[in-house]
Amino acid sequence: MYIHIPFCSRRCDYCxxxxxxDRGELISSYMAALKSQTRSHVAGWEEDRVTSVFVGGGTPxxxxxxxxxxxxxxxxxxxxxxxxxxxxxDDVTVESMRILAGAGVERISLGVQSMVDHVLVGLGxxxxxxxxxxxxxxxxxxxxxxxxxxxxxxxxxxxPADWNxxxxxxxxxxxxxxxxxxxxxxxxxxxxxxxxxxxDDDDQADKYVMAxxxxxxxxxxxxxxxxxxxxxEQCRHNLLYWVQxxxxxxxxxxHSHIDGxxxxxxxxPERFIAAVTEGGELEAGSETLDxxxxxxxxxxxxxxxxxxxxxxxxxxxxRHLVDVEGGRAVLTRExxxxxxxxxxxxxxxxxxxx
Amino acid sequence: xxxxxxRNFSIIAHIDHGKSTLSDRILETTGAVTSRQMxxxxxxxxxxxxxxxxxxxxxxxxxxxxxxxxHLIDTPGHVDFGYEVSxxxxxxxxxxxxxxAAQGIEAQTLxxxxxALENDLEIxxxxxxxxxxxxxxxxxxxxxxxxxxxxxxxxxxxxxxTGEGVDQLLDAIVERIPAPVGDAGEPLRALIFDSHFDQYRxxxxxxxxxDGTLRAGEKIxxxxxxxxxxxxEVGVRAPEPTPVPELGPGEVGYLVAGxxxxxxxKSGDTVTTVAHPADQPLTGYQEPKPMVFCGLYPVDGDEYxxxxxxxxxxxxxxxxxxxxxxxxxxLGFGFRCGFLGLLHMEIVRERLExxxxxxxxxxxxxxxxxxxxxxxxxxxxxxPSELPDPAxxxxxxxxxxxxxxxxxxxxxxxxxxxxxxxxxxxEKMEYLSPERLELTYVIPLAEVVTDFFDQLKSRTQGYAxxxxxxxxxxxxxxxxxxxxxxxxxxxxxxxIVHRDKAxxxxxxxxxxxxxxIPRQLFDVPIQAAIGGRIIARETVRAKRKDVLAKxxxxxxxxxxxxxxxxxxxxxxxxxxxxxxxxxxxxxxALRLDD
Numbered sequence: 001m002y003i004h005i006p007f008c009s010r011r012c013d014y015c016x017x018x019x020x021x022d023r024g025e026l027i028s029s030y031m032a033a034l035k036s037q038t039r040s041h042v043a044g045w046e047e048d049r050v051t052s053v054f055v056g057g058g059t060p061x062x063x064x065x066x067x068x069x070x071x072x073x074x075x076x077x078x079x080x081x082x083x084x085x086x087x088x089x090d091d092v093t094v095e096s097m098r099i100l101a102g103a104g105v106e107r108i109s110l111g112v113q114s115m116v117d118h119v120l121v122g123l124g125x126x127x128x129x130x131x132x133x134x135x136x137x138x139x140x141x142x143x144x145x146x147x148x149x150x151x152x153x154x155x156x157x158x159x160p161a162d163w164n165x166x167x168x169x170x171x172x173x174x175x176x177x178x179x180x181x182x183x184x185x186x187x188x189x190x191x192x193x194x195x196x197x198x199x200d201d202d203d204q205a206d207k208y209v210m211a212x213x214x215x216x217x218x219x220x221x222x223x224x225x226x227x228x229x230x231x232x233e234q235c236r237h238n239l240l241y242w243v244q245x246x247x248x249x250x251x252x253x254x255h256s257h258i259d260g261x262x263x264x265x266x267x268x269p270e271r272f273i274a275a276v277t278e279g280g281e282l283e284a285g286s287e288t289l290d291x292x293x294x295x296x297x298x299x300x301x302x303x304x305x306x307x308x309x310x311x312x313x314x315x316x317x318x319r320h321l322v323d324v325e326g327g328r329a330v331l332t333r334e335x336x337x338x339x340x341x342x343x344x345x346x347x348x349x350x351x352x353x354x
Numbered sequence: 355x356x357x358x359x360x361r362n363f364s365i366i367a368h369i370d371h372g373k374s375t376l377s378d379r380i381l382e383t384t385g386a387v388t389s390r391q392m393x394x395x396x397x398x399x400x401x402x403x404x405x406x407x408x409x410x411x412x413x414x415x416x417x418x419x420x421x422x423x424x425h426l427i428d429t430p431g432h433v434d435f436g437y438e439v440s441x442x443x444x445x446x447x448x449x450x451x452x453x454x455a456a457q458g459i460e461a462q463t464l465x466x467x468x469x470a471l472e473n474d475l476e477i478x479x480x481x482x483x484x485x486x487x488x489x490x491x492x493x494x495x496x497x498x499x500x501x502x503x504x505x506x507x508x509x510x511x512x513x514x515x516t517g518e519g520v521d522q523l524l525d526a527i528v529e530r531i532p533a534p535v536g537d538a539g540e541p542l543r544a545l546i547f548d549s550h551f552d553q554y555r556x557x558x559x560x561x562x563x564x565d566g567t568l569r570a571g572e573k574i575x576x577x578x579x580x581x582x583x584x585x586x587e588v589g590v591r592a593p594e595p596t597p598v599p600e601l602g603p604g605e606v607g608y609l610v611a612g613x614x615x616x617x618x619x620k621s622g623d624t625v626t627t628v629a630h631p632a633d634q635p636l637t638g639y640q641e642p643k644p645m646v647f648c649g650l651y652p653v654d655g656d657e658y659x660x661x662x663x664x665x666x667x668x669x670x671x672x673x674x675x676x677x678x679x680x681x682x683x684x685l686g687f688g689f690r691c692g693f694l695g696l697l698h699m700e701i702v703r704e705r706l707e708x709x710x711x712x713x714x715x716x717x718x719x720x721x722x723x724x725x726x727x728x729x730x731x732x733x734x735x736x737x738p739s740e741l742p743d744p745a746x747x748x749x750x751x752x753x754x755x756x757x758x759x760x761x762x763x764x765x766x767x768x769x770x771x772x773x774x775x776x777x778x779x780x781e782k783m784e785y786l787s788p789e790r791l792e793l794t795y796v797i798p799l800a801e802v803v804t805d806f807f808d809q810l811k812s813r814t815q816g817y818a819x820x821x822x823x824x825x826x827x828x829x830x831x832x833x834x835x836x837x838x839x840x841x842x843x844x845x846x847x848x849x850i851v852h853r854d855k856a857x858x859x860x861x862x863x864x865x866x867x868x869x870x871i872p873r874q875l876f877d878v879p880i881q882a883a884i885g886g887r888i889i890a891r892e893t894v895r896a897k898r899k900d901v902l903a904k905x906x907x908x909x910x911x912x913x914x915x916x917x918x919x920x921x922x923x924x925x926x927x928x929x930x931x932x933x934x935x936x937x938x939x940x941x942x943a944l945r946l947d948d
Contacts, residue, residue: 002908017906056907181903205898226903241905255908262911287911297914317875317932339901341875344921 001050001075002237003034004251005057005068006269009088013124016186018253018267019058030269031067033276034251038074041248048078052247054237055084059111061091069103071250077104082236084109084148089127092135097142107146107235108139109179114155115169116162122197123155123183129169136173146233149175153207154183154199163207167214176233180211181226205337212333223306225336242301244294261288292348300343306330313349318342355423358533360604362425362562363478364442366467367452368460368819372482373428376452376514377415380426383520384417386593414445414548414560414606415593419524425606427547427560429466434695436823437640439466440473441547441621444638445562445606448476448531450523451498455481455489455511458497458790460819461760467502476531479504480523485513497787536603541632542566544601544609544625546576549616551671557613561625562606564636569600573628574611577635579618582628583611617673642674644692645753645824646699646803647736649680649717649846650706651688653937657712658687664710665689668702675702680737684846684930685715685940690737696803715941717846719803724751724827738848741834744885750832750850753799756781756825759810761818763791768813776801777852796825800850835860835889837867838881842931846940856882860890863943870939873897878933 004018007030011021042049053075060068072083084107085100097108114120115129132149139147149170153163170178182204185192212222220228224242227235240247249256252272255264263286266272275282289297299309308330314322321335321342331339367373381387414427429442443449449470453459459467470477479498481491495506510526512519548560561568568574570588575581587610589597601607613619620642624635652661665677676692693699699719706712722736726748735741757778761769763785770793773780778797785791802822810818835856837847847867851859860882867880871894882890905913927934 004907179904182899182901184903201897201899208899225901241908241910244910247908249908253907255911257908257910264909264911297910300914300917301910321875334898337899337901338875338897340917340920341897341900343917344924 001053002247002249002254002256003038003053003055003060003071004249004254005055005060005063006030006252007057007062008059009062009090010124010126013190014183014186016189017058020269023269026269026273027063028067029273030251031063031071033273035071035074037250037276037282038071041250042074042076045076047076050075050081051078052082052237052240053077053084054086054235056086058086059088059091060085061087061096065096065099069099069105072100072103072105082107082146084146084235084237086111086150087135089131089135092138094138094141097139097144101142101144106144107148108144109148109150109177109235110135110139112149112166112170113152114158114162115166116158119155119158119162119166122157123152133173136175146177147173147175148177148179148235149173151178151180151211152183153180153211154204156197160203160206160210163210164214167211171214171218175220177227177229177235178215178220179227180208180215182208208337209333221306222336225304225331225339239305242305244298244301260294261286263287295348296346299346299348303331303343303346304336304339309346310349313346314342315345315347318345355602355605357536357604359422360425360534361422361448361527361531362427362446362534362604362606363448363450363527363531364427364429364446364470365450365452366429366463366470367482368454368457368463371452371454371457371460371463372514373452376450376482376512376520377426377428379514379517379520380417380424380524381415381593383517383524384419384424386415386417414591414608416590416606417592419528422528424524424527427562427606434693434698436465437642437694438548438621440469440638441545443470443473443475444636445545445547445560446475447534448478448527450527451477451479451502452482453480453494453498455484455491455494456486458494459501459760459786461758461792461821462819464501464760464792465758465821465823471502477502477504478523478526478530479509481509481511482514484511485516485518493787497790501786534604536563536565538565538567538603540565541630542568542574542625542627543632543636544568545636546609546619546623546625547621549619549621549673551616555610557611557616557619559609559611559619559625560606561601561609563601563603565603565632566627566630567600567602568609568625570597574625575628575631576619577624577626577632578639579620579623581613581618583613583618586610586612614670615673616671617669620673642694644674644676644722645695645799646693646719646721647690648693648699648719649682649685649688649690649737650677650703651682651685651715651717653713653715653941655686660710661689661706661712661714664706664712665691667710668705672702674698682717682739682845684844684928684935685717686928688715692736696807715937715944718849718944720850721753721799721803723753723832723850725749726751735850738834738850739845741850744834749829751827752830752832754796754825754828755799755802755822757795757797757802757820757822759793759795759818759820760786760790761793761814763789765814765818766791766793769793769810769818772806772809772813773797776806798828798830798852799824833884835863836883837863838879838883839867839871839930839935840878840933841881842933843883844930847943856884857889864890864892866943867939868892868894870942871933871935872939874933876932 006019008019008021083105085105086109088111112132183199185198215228222228223234246258252269253267263283265282266284302309308328311324311327311329314329321338322329365373417424427442427445429439491511495509498504499506510523543565544561544563546559549557552558570585572585574585587597589595590607622639626632669675674694677689680688680690725733725735727746728748773795778795780795782794831853832850833853833856834850836843864880864882877896878894880892881888927936
């Protein structure tokens with residue numbers, strides 16, 4: 001289950017996702033609509049149906065914790081279900097974390113991005129490295145053990161030493177999970193129109209190698225291109241995406257995948273609120289792939305995982321980017337950096353599943 | 355028609371000196387066209403001509419003036435069409451030399467004036483644009499006197515724009531230009547000085563009758579082409595085409611004879627009758643000979659048949675274009691085309707793109723080399739990839755040009771420097787006036803076809819002008835530079851250059867390609883080589899990162915579409931060995947202007 005919260009106090013200039021920093025007045029009606037949508041969906045569901053929940057955004061921590069907790073409480077959670085909430089370090093308090101924990105939240109993902117002041121300023125973030133440490137303390141004080149730190153590398157002015165410092169200081173906080181994303185230039189963002197700040201591929205490749213060495217060395221194994229975790233601490237919701245699993249998205253601009261059909265809801269919170277309260281169309285689009293396309297998609301997604309794909313689907317010209325063992329081809333570190341080049345060359349086995 | 359009452363003349367002028375405006379004014383002043391019918395640049399019928407303000411195909415028009423019949427024969431306005439100019443002049447007894455009173459005479463105008471003098475034509479010199487504040491009629495009249503020996507006081511001053519002095523010019527044409535001579539009793543000899551293809555009527559030729567009479571309905575023979583046709587229609591342009599029963603000696607008009615291909619009615623050919631044929635054709639006929647060659651390839655390989663068809667259609671109207679199929683490993687199927695010169699090449703290419711909607715890649719222009727082999731044979735090569743193996747080459751001869759440059763004297767240094775850089779050898783340097791001089795160089799054609807004219811213009815702020823004529827062949831130290839991508843030669847980038855310039859070409863091309871070729875899965879060496887010897891090398895480093903960082907909110911659809919697009923992009927690439935090169939890289943690398 002994915003729940004989208006489309007609000008931010010300030011929009012990061014590299015972000016192209018469905019989120020707004022000028023619609024705070026909509027928060028209460030949005031949350032009301034979200035509750036109503038959730039209720040109508042779960043009505044009639046058997047107990048234990050929901051195995052993972054991810055509340056993302058936007059900035060979920062911007063809405064009152066009590067509102068979020070109420071939405072989550074509506075869900076028929078399976079025992080041991082994973083429930084994650086994305087938070088901005090600025091918003092995290094022991095009190096808000098306790099409220100969330102009370103509703104079943106057992107994993108927090110903090111948008112840290114960097115642990116170096118000038119890099120944070122360059123990314124347009126408002127928090128400081130010190131906020132991060134106190135946020136982590138608050139999460140733990142509320143009894144939430146599972147902790148992810150989101151990091152971004154390749155921001156303007158970030159030296160390899162800066163990135164090293166970010167990794168060292170992040171690891172010092174002993175997270176169970178780290179996501180390290182290459183800063184990506186998305187069309188239509190302020191970053192896109194400022195080529196001087198565009199990241200350099202080689203610099204990002206170097207930083208990826210640094211991250212992989214340091215995180216692996218600290219006991220967090222890479223399990224997906226941009227994700228590392230201690231044993232057993234992988235994000236189950238994140239894995240769902242890459243194993244072509246099923247999920248339901250709630251809220252605006254949320255994507256779902258159910259019974260081989262992918263569909264997504266209207267993009268803006270206004271349209272979402274209107275659709276829920278006036279009974280209009282929530283779905284903005286959908287697609288159903290044929291067998292062949294679905295098989296290729298499955299391989300392309302699986303390629304990103306440490307479990308890899310059947311070796312024979314990887315053609316010879318990109319074989320140097322994978323390790324083959326037990327009939328499976330798994331991207332090497334260099335291969336993960338070139339995952340697209342391998343993905344577009346994958347050859348699905350005709351007919352069979354793998 | 356009474357020969358004494360006929361005057362045949364051309365206007366010789368540099369681009370922008372006002373020839374079209376003067377032609378329009380003459381049509382109006384003589385009443386041949388009412389101002390209501392008038393459209394600007396009446397005689398320039400091709401869109402491209404009107405746009406570029408130049409005349410590509412010769413036209414002619416008949417106008418009445420005070421009891422006389424004047425034939426204005428419009429000449430092509432560019433040096434590439436020198437032969438066509440000479441045929442137009444052969445149809446005249448005099449020329450109007452039209453010079454901008456603010457700029458003075460230009461190189462090509464001067465060259466055409468010399469041509470007129472060699473043909474014993476009377477020159478009526480005219481300074482145009484005297485209404486301009488910047489006009490210096492005194493200065494330029496004396497320059498004309500210095501250069502051509504025409505007394506300054508005989509130089510007319512007009513403004514084609516306002517019409518001032520145009521009456522006097524028409525009077526001067528009647529007074530100074532001699533009437534044609536010819537004998538109606540002799541067998542017919544009529545000079546073709548232009549032909550173009552009309553999709554409804556076939557070839558329409560402009561003709562000047564020298565002797566005898568050209569009658570509609572008669573069987574006629576084109577003496578050089580050695581073909582016989584019937585004169586379906588004979589007429590004059592006044593300026594609308596008007597059929598007449600016959601054209602007598604001294605008269606100028608048009609001829610329609612059901613011809614489907616301009617190659618059968620080329621400029622310079624002589625028309626006679628089958629019944630009473632002339633013994634000898636008129637003198638001065640030449641076969642058009644292409645000087646500049648380039649490969650033309652469709653950007654979309656599927657458009658190859660359309661390209662062939664379009665070239666065939668253009669050739670119907672322009673016998674000087676040559677083309678033959680050519681295959682390039684890099685560019686696919688295309689044609690090696692020959693042109694009279696650079697402008698001609700540019701015009702043909704532009705017409706193919708504009709009128710036929712094709713998108714083309716042109717290789718670097720090349721010239722025609724004569725390669726002497728060790729076996730004692732001579733091979734003509736106009737595509738670098740046809741050059742024999744270096745071991746079989748004894749020597750290579752390259753075509754030369756004699757170029758005349760007229761330039762304001764303060765640019766002399768920079769012009770000389772340019773000519774020297776391009777391996778020019780100075781023959782002559784002569785002052786036309788204290789402010790302007792004429793430089794004559796013998797220079798390899800290959801050095802002129804690559805942006806020489808642009809360089810000359812930019813070095814002289816556009817003031818210098820250029821004229822040229824072929825000046826034979828000369829043995830030269832030429833080598834072929836190959837460009838190799840991952841060890842494989844790319845034919846489209848191979849180039850024959852002088853040995854001293856090989857390094858420079860190799861370095862520039864490899865650097866350019868390093869910028870243009872996207873990073874691949876492996877390091878791609880880009881090398882320039884002469885034979886087996888590498889003279890320059892660059893490397894496109896292997897790509898290290900190509901991965902989508904994350905998936906926002908479960909949006910797998912977007913991710914899959916990005917990959918699909920990337921896959922599609924690969925299909926549009928051209929594979930040179932294992933290297934994938936985007937089409938745009940070829941286009942940019944072959945662009946000369948940097």
